[in-house]
Amino acid sequence: MADDIFKQFKEHSVAEFFKKNRQMLGFSGKVRSMTIIVHEFMTNSLDACEEAGILPEVFVQVEELGEDHYRLTVKDNGPGIPKTHLGKALGQMLAGTKFHRYIQQRGQQGIGAAACTMFSYLTTGQPAKAISCHKGKKLTANISIDFKANKPVVQEIEEVPTEESGLTVISEYKDVRYERSNYGVYEYIRRTALANPHCSITLVEPNNEKTAFPRSVEANPPRPFEIKPHPLGIGTHDLLEFAKHNKESKRISSFLQETFARMSAGKVDELRALLPTMDLNKNPQNMTWEEAEAMVKAFGQLRWVSPAMDSLVPIGKGQVEISFRNIFNPDVLVVTERTPKVYRGGIPFMIEVGIAYGGGIAAAGKKGEVMRFANRVPLLFDSGGCAITETIKTMDWKRYDLREFEDEPVAVLVNLVSVHVPYTSAGKQAISNEEDMMDEIKFALMEASRGIQKYLSGKRRANEIATKRKVVNRYVQQLAGDLSTLSGEKKAEIEKKLLDIIEKKYGEEDEENEGGDEKKGEGPNANENSGSVKKPAEKEEEGDADE
Numbered sequence: 001m002a003d004d005i006f007k008q009f010k011e012h013s014v015a016e017f018f019k020k021n022r023q024m025l026g027f028s029g030k031v032r033s034m035t036i037i038v039h040e041f042m043t044n045s046l047d048a049c050e051e052a053g054i055l056p057e058v059f060v061q062v063e064e065l066g067e068d069h070y071r072l073t074v075k076d077n078g079p080g081i082p083k084t085h086l087g088k089a090l091g092q093m094l095a096g097t098k099f100h101r102y103i104q105q106r107g108q109q110g111i112g113a114a115a116c117t118m119f120s121y122l123t124t125g126q127p128a129k130a131i132s133c134h135k136g137k138k139l140t141a142n143i144s145i146d147f148k149a150n151k152p153v154v155q156e157i158e159e160v161p162t163e164e165s166g167l168t169v170i171s172e173y174k175d176v177r178y179e180r181s182n183y184g185v186y187e188y189i190r191r192t193a194l195a196n197p198h199c200s201i202t203l204v205e206p207n208n209e210k211t212a213f214p215r216s217v218e219a220n221p222p223r224p225f226e227i228k229p230h231p232l233g234i235g236t237h238d239l240l241e242f243a244k245h246n247k248e249s250k251r252i253s254s255f256l257q258e259t260f261a262r263m264s265a266g267k268v269d270e271l272r273a274l275l276p277t278m279d280l281n282k283n284p285q286n287m288t289w290e291e292a293e294a295m296v297k298a299f300g301q302l303r304w305v306s307p308a309m310d311s312l313v314p315i316g317k318g319q320v321e322i323s324f325r326n327i328f329n330p331d332v333l334v335v336t337e338r339t340p341k342v343y344r345g346g347i348p349f350m351i352e353v354g355i356a357y358g359g360g361i362a363a364a365g366k367k368g369e370v371m372r373f374a375n376r377v378p379l380l381f382d383s384g385g386c387a388i389t390e391t392i393k394t395m396d397w398k399r400y401d402l403r404e405f406e407d408e409p410v411a412v413l414v415n416l417v418s419v420h421v422p423y424t425s426a427g428k429q430a431i432s433n434e435e436d437m438m439d440e441i442k443f444a445l446m447e448a449s450r451g452i453q454k455y456l457s458g459k460r461r462a463n464e465i466a467t468k469r470k471v472v473n474r475y476v477q478q479l480a481g482d483l484s485t486l487s488g489e490k491k492a493e494i495e496k497k498l499l500d501i502i503e504k505k506y507g508e509e510d511e512e513n514e515g516g517d518e519k520k521g522e523g524p525n526a527n528e529n530s531g532s533v534k535k536p537a538e539k540e541e542e543g544d545a546d547e
Contacts, residue, residue, distance in 0.1 A: 013150035014093045018115065018426075019122065025115045026427030030068060030177035031184055032381055036427065037072060037119065037176070038185050040112035041169055042192060043377055045076035046199060047106050048167070050220050052079040056199040062178050062185060064206040069124075070176055075168040080134030083159070090130055090169065091117050091143045091152025105224075106377045111426060114152075116171065118145050123174040127155070131168040138162035178206050183380050189213065190327065191371055191378035195315055195415060197323045216322045221313050227419065228261040230307040231299040233346025239292045243284035255284040261346075262305045274298040307348045309340035314417045315376060320354045328366075328411060331358030334451030338444045343436040349418035351437070353444040355410065355452050362409035373415040374423075374431060382430035388414045390433060391441040400449040401456040410452070414441060472502055 018025055026036035042058060049056035059075040081089050090113050117128045127142040140157040180186050189203050193213035198220050201213040229238075242259050249255035253268045272280055275298055278291055315323075317335045324333050333356045340350040361369070372379040372388045383389045392412065397405040422432040431437070480495035487494075 013148060015145055015147045015150035018093060019118065019147050022119065024426050026429060027119055030175060031179050031181065034176040034178055035183060035185050035188050035380060037116045037173065039188060040116050041074040043106035044113055045078060046196060048078035049076060053220065054078055055220060058199065059202045060189065061204040062206050068177050069174045070178060071172050073168065073170045075166060077166045080132040080165050080167050082134055083139050086130060086132050086139065086141060087143055087152035087154040089113060090128060091145050093150050106375050117143055120171040120173055121145060124172045126172050128169055128171040133162050133164040133166050136161060188378055188380055194323045194327055195373050195376040197319045216326050217319055224311055224313045227308050227311045228259065230346025231260050231263060232304055233344055236289065236293045236296050239296055240287060240289065243287045246284050250283055251281045252284045252287065253280040261307050267302065270302055271298055274301060306342050307346055309348055311419060312340055312348055312350050312417045314350060314352045315415055320413065324354060324356050328356050329360040330356035332452060332455040334448045336444050336447040338440050341436060341440055343434050347418065347420050349416060349437060351440045351444045352415045353448045354413040355448040357410045357452055361411050366409065366411055368406035368408060369411040371411065371413045374421045375417055376415065379429050385424055386430035387433045387438050388431060388441060391438045394442065395445055400453040469502060
């Protein structure tokens with residue numbers, strides 16, 4: 001019987017696996033699938049443009065061909081893809097420029113574009129049409145996937161000279177649907193424009209309605225740079241893999257310094273003292289599992305400088321403010337940016353939060369809106385299992401005068417920036433519950449919320465003063481008449497003096513209410529200082545993490 005069982009033993013490619021399990025890539029609903037496809041192509045376009053130093057211009061058109069049947073065109077002005085890499089970039093799983101690099105990018109797996117090509121081929125039987133303009137040549141090709149081999153199938157159509165640059169992908173899909181909802185393409189692009197003010201995006205919807213999201217910042221963000229892995233962020237198997245693929249260093253000591261961040265000659269000497277029986281002069285490819293395990297344990301016993309934090313590029317406070325005011329024009333906006341931290345011992349990350357209240361948010365009917373981002377990419381789905389959502393649920397919003405968060409005209413933006421985002425699945429729509437990250441998200445929310453609290457408490461105080469003034473003014477004429485009868489003074493003069501007393505009393509309170517925060521540089525528009533003053537209870541709660 002055992003022989004019969006193993007007659008069915010077969011090997012399968014990663015493409016075959018995802019063909020059967022496309023829901024793991026996010027293709028699990030008609031509206032969601034359409035949004036995920038746009039998401040994958042747009043993130044690739046933005047990454048390519050920024051890495052080439054080009055201000056991104058992205059054009060997206062959705063055409064309805066039938067019931068739940070659409071043609072999607074995504075075009076960018078990036079550097080295009082070379083002929084030798086075009087097929088693999090769009091038609092091979094786990095092939096690309098991202099998975100193996102330790103650098104902040106929107107994509108990080110090398111699956112997304114190929115997954116869209118796969119989904120197109122599975123639902124319509126049609127290949128994706130790619131038009132790549134790269135270094136003076138315009139290549140047009142049809143691309144599909146050989147699932148058994150996880151290889152691209154490329155049919156070249158033509159190659160002609162051109163002065164353009166960029167990539168256009170035209171593909172058809174069934175089992176998808178376009179809707180203007182909180183989970184649709186329009187909302188995804190709106191949020192992308194919010195987090196990427198340097199990008200110009202044009203959307204043409206199935207009804208031919210054209211919407212432009214013009215750039216509001218005329219410069220790309222600083223380019224993140226690739227960093228080496230930190231010793232505290234690796235395991236035994238990782239260390240052996242690095243050693244196995246090392247081709248340059250002939251000694252373990254030099255291999256460590258060339259491969260890992262913060263690994264100096266002094267640190268190697270400290271390792272020697274902790275590992276007296278281990279020969280650090282031997283070839284790293286000869287390192288055993290036991291030696292690697294002992295070395296990883298020794299890493300944890302040493303004191304390390306944190307990994308380079310300037311490798312992280314957030315949206316930026318100024319850019320968030322510009323975007324929020326362009327899209328929402330709120331009454332008050334507070335943006336805060338936490339200092340970089342590390343998680344899992346050696347992976348750098350940082351959190352930025354923007355909270356906007358009133359104004360255009362109320363006019364748009366938005367209430368308690370939470371906008372999650374990872375490296376500037378909107379996360380529309382799987383919110384229930386996301387670290388950002390879980391952290392927001394733990395916030396005591398009443399403490400900040402947001403009595404019923406879900407019913408308040410408030411929008412909260414949370415952006416996680418990291419060289420490695422710990423997504424919960426290949427669909428990249430939710431962040432795992434890393435404790436260090438959740439702490440930082442909460443502290444950033446607290447800082448921004450204090451600025452909103454100042455505004456709301458000031459607004460409430462102004463309403464109270466106005467109400468008191470109105471109530472007291474009701475009795476001025478009656479009181480002036482009674483005093484005139486008792487004193488013999490003219491009623492008009494008494495009424496004028498009473499009004500002067502009221503104006504002086506409540507006018508001073510108005511000035512104190514409006515100027516109190518600004519004197520400290522903490523008014524509703526003083527976003528640079530938001531969160532700089534903490535209540536005693538919050539100081540205690542935040543102290544440990546800041547230390």
